[in-house]
Amino acid sequence: xxxxxxxxxxxxxxxxxxxxxxxxxxxxxxxxxxxxxxxxxxxxxxxxxxxxxxxxxxxxxxxxxxxxxxxxxxxxxxxxxxxxxxxxxxxxxxxxxxxxxxxxxxxxxxxxxxxxxxxxxxxxxxxxxxxxxxxxxxxxxxxxxxxxxxxxxxxxxxxxxxxxxxxxxxxxxxxxxxxxxxxxxxxxxxxxxxxxxxxxxxxxxxxxxxxxxxxxxxxxxxxxxxxxxxxxxxxxxxxxxxxxxxxxxxxxxxxxxxxxxxxxxxxxxxxxxxxxxxxxxxxxxxxxxxxxxxxxxxxxxxxxxxxxxxxxxxxxxxxxxxxxxxxxxxxxxxxxxxxxxxxxxxxxxxxxxxxxxxxxxxxxxxxxxxxxxxxxxxxxxxxxxxxxxxxxxxxxxxxxxxxxxxxxxxxxxxxxxxxxxxxxxxxxxxxxxxxxxxxxxxxxxxxxxxxxxxxxxxxxxxxxxxxxxxxxxxxxxxxxxxxxxxxxxxx
Amino acid sequence: xxxxxxxxxxxxxxxxxxxxxxxxxxxxxxxxxxxxxxxxxxxxxxxxxxxxxxxxxxxxxxxxxxxxxxxxxxxxxxxxxxxxxxxxxxxxxxxxxxxxxxxxxxxxxxxxxxxxxxxxxxxxxxxxxxxxxxxxxxxxxxxxxxxxxxxxxxxxxxxxxxxxxxxxxxxxxxxxxxxxxxxxxxxxxxxxxxxxxxxxxxxxxxxxxxxxxxxxxxxxxxxxxxxxxxxxxxxxxxxxxxxxxxxxxxxxxxxxxxxxxxxxxxxxxxxxxxxxxxxxxxxxxxxxxxxxxxxxxxxxxxxxxxxxxxxxxxxxxxxxxxxxxxxxxxxxxxxxxxxxxxxxxxxxxxxxxxxxxxxxxxxxxxxxxxxxxxxxxxxxxxxxxxxxxxxxxxxxxxxxxxxxxxxxxxxxxxxxxxxxxxxxxxxxxxxxxxxxxxxxxxxxxxxxxxxxxxxxxxxxxxxxxxxxxxxxxxxxxxxxxxxxxxxxxxx
Numbered sequence: 017x018x019x020x021x022x023x024x025x026x027x028x029x030x031x032x033x034x035x036x037x038x039x040x041x042x043x044x045x046x047x048x049x050x051x052x053x054x055x056x057x058x059x060x061x062x063x064x065x066x067x068x069x070x071x072x073x074x075x076x077x078x079x080x081x082x083x084x085x086x087x088x089x090x091x092x093x094x095x096x097x098x099x100x101x102x103x104x105x106x107x108x109x110x111x112x113x114x115x116x117x118x119x120x121x122x123x124x125x126x127x128x129x130x131x132x133x134x135x136x137x138x139x140x141x142x143x144x145x146x147x148x149x150x151x152x153x154x155x156x157x158x159x160x161x162x163x164x165x166x167x168x169x170x171x172x173x174x175x176x177x178x179x180x181x182x183x184x185x186x187x188x189x190x191x192x193x194x195x196x197x198x199x200x201x202x203x204x205x206x207x208x209x210x211x212x213x214x215x216x217x218x219x220x221x222x223x224x225x226x227x228x229x230x231x232x233x234x235x236x237x238x239x240x241x242x243x244x245x246x247x248x249x250x251x252x253x254x255x256x257x258x259x260x261x262x263x264x265x266x267x268x269x270x271x272x273x274x275x276x277x278x279x280x281x282x283x284x285x286x287x288x289x290x291x292x293x294x295x296x297x298x299x300x301x302x303x304x305x306x307x308x309x310x311x312x313x314x315x316x317x318x319x320x321x322x323x324x325x326x327x328x329x330x331x332x333x334x335x336x337x338x339x340x341x342x343x344x345x346x347x348x349x350x351x352x353x354x355x356x357x358x359x360x361x362x363x364x365x366x367x368x369x370x371x372x373x374x375x376x377x378x379x380x381x382x383x384x385x386x387x388x389x390x391x392x393x394x395x396x397x398x399x400x401x402x403x404x405x406x407x408x409x410x411x412x413x414x415x416x417x418x419x420x421x422x423x424x425x426x427x428x429x430x431x432x433x434x435x436x437x438x439x440x441x442x443x444x445x446x447x448x449x450x451x452x453x454x455x456x457x458x459x460x461x462x463x464x465x466x467x468x469x470x471x472x473x474x475x476x477x478x479x480x481x482x483x484x485x486x487x488x489x490x491x492x493x494x495x496x497x498x499x500x501x502x503x504x505x506x507x
Numbered sequence: 508x509x510x511x512x513x514x515x516x517x518x519x520x521x522x523x524x525x526x527x528x529x530x531x532x533x534x535x536x537x538x539x540x541x542x543x544x545x546x547x548x549x550x551x552x553x554x555x556x557x558x559x560x561x562x563x564x565x566x567x568x569x570x571x572x573x574x575x576x577x578x579x580x581x582x583x584x585x586x587x588x589x590x591x592x593x594x595x596x597x598x599x600x601x602x603x604x605x606x607x608x609x610x611x612x613x614x615x616x617x618x619x620x621x622x623x624x625x626x627x628x629x630x631x632x633x634x635x636x637x638x639x640x641x642x643x644x645x646x647x648x649x650x651x652x653x654x655x656x657x658x659x660x661x662x663x664x665x666x667x668x669x670x671x672x673x674x675x676x677x678x679x680x681x682x683x684x685x686x687x688x689x690x691x692x693x694x695x696x697x698x699x700x701x702x703x704x705x706x707x708x709x710x711x712x713x714x715x716x717x718x719x720x721x722x723x724x725x726x727x728x729x730x731x732x733x734x735x736x737x738x739x740x741x742x743x744x745x746x747x748x749x750x751x752x753x754x755x756x757x758x759x760x761x762x763x764x765x766x767x768x769x770x771x772x773x774x775x776x777x778x779x780x781x782x783x784x785x786x787x788x789x790x791x792x793x794x795x796x797x798x799x800x801x802x803x804x805x806x807x808x809x810x811x812x813x814x815x816x817x818x819x820x821x822x823x824x825x826x827x828x829x830x831x832x833x834x835x836x837x838x839x840x841x842x843x844x845x846x847x848x849x850x851x852x853x854x855x856x857x858x859x860x861x862x863x864x865x866x867x868x869x870x871x872x873x874x875x876x877x878x879x880x881x882x883x884x885x886x887x888x889x890x891x892x893x894x895x896x897x898x899x900x901x902x903x904x905x906x907x908x909x910x911x912x913x914x915x916x917x918x919x920x921x922x923x924x925x926x927x928x929x930x931x932x933x934x935x936x937x938x939x940x941x942x943x944x945x946x947x948x949x950x951x952x953x954x955x956x957x958x959x960x961x962x963x964x965x966x967x968x969x970x971x972x973x974x975x976x977x978x979x980x981x982x983x984x985x986x987x988x989x990x991x992x993x994x995x996x997x998x
Contacts, residue, residue, distance in 0.1 A: 092612040112662065
């Protein structure tokens, strides 16, 4: 229970790992680096999926499904792409098992070797662009605005629940366009969709920006990112949208006849968010008592716990509780009535705190006499007595306020953790002190970027969209610079 | 276009393959046996998923997610299970690629061999029961009512779009119970859910029954099935629900302390339907002009095609069309207005026939004068002139009627293709003549079942729930029998 949860101030990383498991979000499986997403965690992911899917469809996208396996040869076709992913691929080499001759169990049947090895997709650009070649002949076939919800595998050596797992769930949009301008606009649009989702559903403020060359997606000409800040002062890349130029069209020979009758290569984007967002959600809002969930993504928004002695009291409370539930449900508010007699109220209170349920109603015999309930807010851990006849209106109002308040709190924290520095000593002091984003001038070279990374572990998270030109000198090399960028240690 | 579609009477199998591709449902990918589900096909699958998911949740189930990979050793733990699946597994043996030393491309890095090979899940009982061991201690932890939507891989040698592919999408429910009775009731309940879905959404009549021992799921004590009949007289197993007894609990040591304080093994079920249902949907209703979709699963229920010359006519029609669209949408009816000027009306008509859109509205200048539209039904290929002011009500009514009519038509066909036979000559005559289900006595032995299969390719599809005891003799062996069973050739 929550008593046993490590405090954030003691060991933030341990707090996170414990919380994800104790709150029934996920756990490691018997398969190295692969997690089990438990029903409560999956219910949050489903809410994320539903909102994102709605947003994708509202912006004209359709879903489709492409194969899990990618022939090895496809991978070699786009040179920078294969460089980026080859070292973390899972490879299928055989397709059959048989009984071991010595009776020791089952073994791989060496006779059933595949002619060409298959890669378990780490991302699907190659198999999708191999397909798009068949779909595109004329400008009439464009744009293709397709998204896929899928599992992908990247054989990571160090894994952490949700943040970095060998298999994870995500969506990957893959679009094809007739012009560069259209593809660029699409990539930027999806960055905007992600920012909207992060801020209005996850209550997680993000900075929209562009990645530097060395932090770009393998195969992209430009990567647009949304960057969030966790409570320990480390940044987290929450979603990326890539302008791929004509790289994949050229690698897979995808051409179209333009309105003017010319044969041209197609322009591409891809964009994705993953179950990593679950980790971001936990680390943005939760506290030493457990999860704190924004109402817009909470699987249970309100829980009702009866306080009673004996069947008769329970029955009186149940009648009222069911009436309240019906009213809440009619307003689209999800509510659970926990009348289990196998657990005591105090245990249930701690349990729902741990699980981050935004509002808790407790109802006892005295409440029934007075026509009241006790209403507790998870985010502020405050309680108030509320008249039953204004309860539903109060809850409706409060859920909106909690959502807003969580966003504002996270935004205040984030804003107070963006520090402008103008020399490398200050850079290191801030980075190892309060942490957060460091806004500093940079000379624009990968060389400087890499040196800073080697010395401090800080990377350039992005060149923020909103930053304007400003004369300065690079915080490391002293060379001239025209724009600040954001550095941070990152997940 | 539809002109080129092979007729069912000429070559049913070819008709199916062509239709799935031409109607933009799916196509084979560059990966052996793996399909691409195209946006239009995926939109139908999404509607199926949404309804099934709602039904699962209404019966108390939650979703979760378990790893794609299963360690080989898990597979050996349940003996009959490994026998059933070992020969069709894809096996991951390595986890890294590297550049070939001769510069010929990328190759598998032989140094990066996995200590234990991983199986790409063909079904998830083993990894899930390995997880349930950690979730279950006491009767308080039961039941576990969990479902997963996932991709699975079975390395089939002969593949067909939707019906049999190396990778397919499905849902797999895996439940854990304290008693045998409860597990049995769950398995039967899910058979009922599947039948409800098949009949009320797919408009596909099914027979509920029990599988014989040799047709059971590998590891099950009992398999409940729903069996449908396709237009070529072949049966299709559309969904199965398994009572697994304590087999997996014993293999993975999953025990619980009962209310009485005794340590007992947990009882299990599993149940699934897959993208195979897409194939069943196509083969149940479609005709020589293309798809026929039941309104309850059609991504587009109504399409409006304007007939016009010049911008002015189009504008007048568009205003009316948009008004109709708004009204239809407010009733929850999905509608598309196809005002593309790159295609002619005749082409569009054929296209929407091919894609099975249940209702088509055509509106030209004369319709605008008369306040009418032409309304065409896809299932009957009939047209009528309808006044614009009763159009929405007419459509609402018609969509319900089409749904019902498709079901009744399929049911009439199915019922006229269940033939009682009492000797083996008649058995063969019917099987190779009109086909369909053959209701015959069987002596209850696998030996007879296998001999009939070898001689005729017919298998026992099920022992129907509704069949009653009846004295008779086995159609093959002449031995006494107390119940008829249903034989058929099957997909």
